[in-house]
Amino acid sequence: MVARVVTVAFEGVDARRVDVEVQLTPTSQPSFAVVGLADKAVAESRERVRGAFVGLGLALPGKRIVANLAPADVPKEGSHYDLPIALALMAAIGVIPLDALDGWAAVGELGLDGQIAPVAGALPAAVAAGGLGLGLICPEANGAEAAWAGDVRLLAPRSLIQLVNHFRGVQVLGAPKAGDLAEAPPSADLRDVKGQEQAKRALEIAAAGGHNLLFAGPPGSGKSMLAQRLPGILPPLTARELLETSMVWSLGGLIAKGELTRARPFRAPHHSASMAALTGGGVRVKPGEVSLAHNGVLFLDELPEFSPQALDSLRQPLETGEVIVARANAHVRYPARVQLVAAMNPCRCGVGGPGRGACGKAPRCQRDYQGRVSGPLLDRIDLQVDVPPVTAADLALPPPAEGTAEVAARVAAAREAQAARAEELA
Structure with a gap:
């Protein structure tokens, strides 16, 4: 039996x-x-x-x-x-x-x-x-x-x-109810960013078109601050995207009490992350950061400090929207349709270029430091923006008139126009 x-x-x-x-x-x-x-x-x-x-x-x-x-x-x-x-x-x-x-x-x-x-x-x-x-x-x-x-x-x-x-019929178990659909946590507002109008415009364009984005500038210029405000101006996840994203998070053990959210994922791994941590792997082939950011944002701060092997492992996922982890006895696929946002200093010294605190080894220092990021990876980044230092005059300005809510409305309108245009061409 x-x-x-x-x-x-x-x-x-x-x-x-x-x-x-x-x-x-x-x-x-x-x-x-x-x-x-x-x-x-x-x-x-x-x-x-x-x-x-x-x-x-x-x-x-x-x-x-x-x-x-x-x-x-x-x-x-x-x-x-x-x-x-x-x-x-x-x-x-x-x-x-x-x-x-x-x-x-x-x-x-x-x-x-x-x-x-x-x-x-x-x-x-x-x-x-x-x-x-x-x-x-x-x-x-x-x-x-x-x-x-x-x-x-x-x-x-x-x-x-x-x-x-x-x-055995002694006790009847009821069916569980689905967890809450939580509201997105309050995100940082673009009104907090003074100056950097060109960088904020690039952020809005990237959000509207789903473009990959690179901010390059000296420390303190607001690169990370701008990147952290990108999720707030992106539209919420659709029902299909919510299910796709939640299934990946479920495999990673990241869903607490069955609570889901329509907020787009924002993952910011440290630059010491390995290739397996970024793309997935390990003994049980867990999803990596690029898959946990599926339908959301993958933020790589201090881009040249990541190992070249780890960065180049992102080239195929950025192109195909999926990660394939190959093993001797199996090929495991994870979705990885992400918007990459990266930030980097112009050189190892931080400042680079002319002016106060300029790098004394320029231009060789800049060339060597920026050369740590391969050309094929940079080719996959649509917008590359120089972020200048913030001056005292910028900090003295009043808060900007437009914040996250106003920019998010324009981004949503732009995406709706793109969807309507795609339906006409279909």
């Missing part, structure tokens, strides 16, 4: 069906094996399942237990296989009815006391389950997030005993 339950394996933002099969066979040497190209986190599920059973007052049968994760040639990574293995094992030993798991997929990590801990990727798992015509069993902490998948049956128990009681 074989008990089965469905779960998923994540391949980028896509989730692939995996069938968890548990079989018990008589033996003189009781054992518990997990097979099917499982990584160490999945292999360790044996001990977490064993501990959870002990926490519920259950004993594993004195037989040979084999948990097979099919298809066997797909790599299985992560701790979300704990719950489906435990459920299939319970069905195999008769704790829950054998047919109770029909029509359900499950994800979740088990604690040694039987509690079900949250996992990353609940939203993509719910979307995949809905596509397969299945419901999803997920941890209570992920229920509000998974409910954003739409018309998908959901169960979100806090513990394994709640789930057992539900399937």
Whole structure:
């Protein structure tokens, strides 16, 4: 007799069906094996399942237990296989009815006391389950997030005993509700920026057309200040963009209490970030900063200080709008349609050029410093703006008449005109 339950394996933002099969066979040497190209986190599920059973007052049968994760040639990574293995094992030993798991997929990590801990990727798992015509069993902490998948049956128990009681008819679990759609946090206002009218105009043009932008100027000229005000003048995410972005954030474990927002992402990694941190990678191929900024802004301050290898790894994502992380046994795709905004000093000394505090090694210092950024990457930056130092006269001026709200209205009108023009040409 074989008990089965469905779960998923994540391949980028896509989730692939995996069938968890548990079989018990008589033996003189009781054992518990997990097979099917499982990584160490999945292999360790044996001990977490064993501990959870002990926490519920259950004993594993004195037989040979084999948990097979099919298809066997797909790599299985992560701790979300704990719950489906435990459920299939319970069905195999008769704790829950054998047919109770029909029509359900499950994800979740088990604690040694039987509690079900949250996992990353609940939203993509719910979307995949809905596509397969299945419901999803997920941890209570992920229920509000998974409910954003739409018309998908959901169960979100806090513990394994709640789930057992539900399937045995002792307790009925209600479907979780979707989390709040939070308002965008108050963004910094363009009224705070005095002077730099040319740079502010470039920022507005970049926002209207989705252009990549580079600010070059001495320290204190307001480059970072201007970049941080870009999200405030961008239009909110559409419904489709919200789902795309939220699925990436779900895989990164960045959705708190199922709360989503229409504010566009703004990611500003430190210049010590590695290539894997920017484009994605690691043992479980997590999304990188360029994917976490999908449909939003990726801000690279001190651009030449990033390693040349890390910067050049962004060339293809900026061109194609996606990241492909190649491994020996798989190719993982993440969306990466971002607006790049970068800032840099003219030279390593900071100031560069003539005038007070000028670099004494110019122009060689400027040439060497700016040469750290490759030409092909600069070719992908549409607007390159020199930001001059702010003078005392600029700081003495009253606040500008126009702020973020007025510029955002013009940006929204420009994007609507572009959309209407594109429909006419289609």
